[in-house]
Amino acid sequence: MIRRIVAACAAAFLLAAQPAAAQSILRDAETEAMFKQMADPLIVAAGLSPRNAKVVLLNDPAINAFTAGGQTVYVNSGLLQAADNANQVQGVIAHELGHVADGHVILSDGGTRPALGIQILSMVLGLAAMAAGSGDAGAGIMAAGQSAALGKYLAFSRVQESTADATGARFLRGANISGKGMLAFFKKLQNEEYAYGLKNIDPYMQTHPLSGDRIQALSADLQASPAWNNPPDRPLEERFKRVKAKLEGYVLSPERTLRDYPLTDTTIYAHYARAYAYHKAGYPDRAAAEADALVRADPADPYFLEIQGQILLEAGQPQESLAPLRAAVAGSHDNPLIATTLGHALIATEKRANYPEAIRVLRTAVGRDDDNPFAWYQLGTAYEASGDSARAALATAEQASLTGDLRTANRSAHDALANLPPNSTDWIRAQDIATAAQNEFDDNPKKYKKRR
Known part of the structure; x- marks a missing residue:
C-alpha cells in the first residue's frame, strides 16, 4: 500500500524527504514491483546491475523524470498520471x-564551467566600464554576458538530452522493448507545446530539443528495431493500470477521483482508486467497503490484503488488521514495506505477547530494506516496549542516521555501545554509526559547533 515514512504512518503512499530530489519520495510495494518489472530489462541492456540501479517515485504533479547522480531514476507522480x-x-x-550510462550528471560541469567563465568575464568587463563612467555600457556588457552564458549552457544541455534519447533508444532495442511508447510520449509533450503556442517557443532557449525535433531524430531508429511491433506486455499493462488508479486516489482530490471513477464503475481500478480517496478523505467505512470488494475479487492478492489491513489499522482496529496483513506479508514473500506495516500493527495492539513477532518481522524488513526510517522507528518502539533499551537505542541511531540527524545518531549509538555485548554484531554496527557521525563532525566543525 502507498504509505509515508514519517514518525507515524499515515494511510497511503510512504513519504520520505529526499534532499537530492528536493521532493518527497512515495514508497509502495506494488509500485516498486511495477518499476522493477519495467526497468530491469533496460538496466541490464544499459550494462548496469538491477541490484544497484532503481526507479523511485516522487510526489510531484509535474510531468517530469530526471537523474541526480548515482544510478537512480526519479519519476514524478504527474508523469505516471499523464x-x-x-x-x-x-x-x-x-x-x-x-x-546515467552516459555519465551526464558527472559531465555537467563541462557545461556549467564555460558558461560561468563567460558570465564572470562579462561582469569584470561591465564593472570596468562602469568604473570608467560608462554605466549604460557596463550594464549592457553584463546583460549580454549573462545571455551568452545561458545560451552556451542550454546548448550543452540540449546536446546531452539528444544523446540520452539515442542511448535510450538503443537500450529499448537491447531489451527487446518497443519504442512506440517513447515516440507516443514525445508526441504527448509536443501537444503540450502546441497548447502553449509553438510560435512563442524559442528552441535555442530550451534545456531540451523541441519534441517534434526529437520525434524526427528518433523515429527511423526506433521503427527499425526488431522490437518495434512487439505486442504490449499484458501483465505489466495491468499492473500499470492498477498503480495509476491507486496513485490518483492518493495524490488527487477525492472529488476528482470520484469523478474519474464513479460508483457505477465496478472495475478493480475503480475500487482501488476509491479506497484510497475515501481513506484519505476520512471515510473509513466507505474505504473499508472498497477494500473488501478488492479482496472478494482476489482473496490471495497481497496488495489487496495490504490495503484492507492498513485501513483497519488506521481506523483504530489493529487487532483486526493482523490477519490480512499477515496474509499480505506471506503472499508478497516478506515484502519489507508490507512487513513494516504488519510490525506497526502488532505494536499498535499494545499486547506484550505480540512484541516478539513485531521484532522478528521488523528485523527481517530492515534486513531486506535498511533504507526505511519508519521501519527503524517501529523496530525501536518494539525493542523499547520489550525492555531492550540497548537495541532500541541502536534502532534510533539507524533512523537518525538515515534522516540526517547525526547528533541523535551519535548520541544513540553511544548509548547502545554502553549496553550491548562488546564485539557483537549490533555493537559493531553501533560503533560504525558513531564513527561515521564523528567523522562528519570533524570534517565540518563549523556546522556542528553548536549543541554538539
Whole structure:
C-alpha cells in the first residue's frame, strides 16, 4: 500500500524527504514491483546491475523524470498520471538511463564551467566600464554576458538530452522493448507545446530539443528495431493500470477521483482508486467497503490484503488488521514495506505477547530494506516496549542516521555501545554509526559547533 515514512504512518503512499530530489519520495510495494518489472530489462541492456540501479517515485504533479547522480531514476507522480500505458513510461526510463550510462550528471560541469567563465568575464568587463563612467555600457556588457552564458549552457544541455534519447533508444532495442511508447510520449509533450503556442517557443532557449525535433531524430531508429511491433506486455499493462488508479486516489482530490471513477464503475481500478480517496478523505467505512470488494475479487492478492489491513489499522482496529496483513506479508514473500506495516500493527495492539513477532518481522524488513526510517522507528518502539533499551537505542541511531540527524545518531549509538555485548554484531554496527557521525563532525566543525 502507498504509505509515508514519517514518525507515524499515515494511510497511503510512504513519504520520505529526499534532499537530492528536493521532493518527497512515495514508497509502495506494488509500485516498486511495477518499476522493477519495467526497468530491469533496460538496466541490464544499459550494462548496469538491477541490484544497484532503481526507479523511485516522487510526489510531484509535474510531468517530469530526471537523474541526480548515482544510478537512480526519479519519476514524478504527474508523469505516471499523464502516461497512457506502461510502454510510455518505459520510454522515459530508457531516456533517463541514457543519462546515467552516459555519465551526464558527472559531465555537467563541462557545461556549467564555460558558461560561468563567460558570465564572470562579462561582469569584470561591465564593472570596468562602469568604473570608467560608462554605466549604460557596463550594464549592457553584463546583460549580454549573462545571455551568452545561458545560451552556451542550454546548448550543452540540449546536446546531452539528444544523446540520452539515442542511448535510450538503443537500450529499448537491447531489451527487446518497443519504442512506440517513447515516440507516443514525445508526441504527448509536443501537444503540450502546441497548447502553449509553438510560435512563442524559442528552441535555442530550451534545456531540451523541441519534441517534434526529437520525434524526427528518433523515429527511423526506433521503427527499425526488431522490437518495434512487439505486442504490449499484458501483465505489466495491468499492473500499470492498477498503480495509476491507486496513485490518483492518493495524490488527487477525492472529488476528482470520484469523478474519474464513479460508483457505477465496478472495475478493480475503480475500487482501488476509491479506497484510497475515501481513506484519505476520512471515510473509513466507505474505504473499508472498497477494500473488501478488492479482496472478494482476489482473496490471495497481497496488495489487496495490504490495503484492507492498513485501513483497519488506521481506523483504530489493529487487532483486526493482523490477519490480512499477515496474509499480505506471506503472499508478497516478506515484502519489507508490507512487513513494516504488519510490525506497526502488532505494536499498535499494545499486547506484550505480540512484541516478539513485531521484532522478528521488523528485523527481517530492515534486513531486506535498511533504507526505511519508519521501519527503524517501529523496530525501536518494539525493542523499547520489550525492555531492550540497548537495541532500541541502536534502532534510533539507524533512523537518525538515515534522516540526517547525526547528533541523535551519535548520541544513540553511544548509548547502545554502553549496553550491548562488546564485539557483537549490533555493537559493531553501533560503533560504525558513531564513527561515521564523528567523522562528519570533524570534517565540518563549523556546522556542528553548536549543541554538539
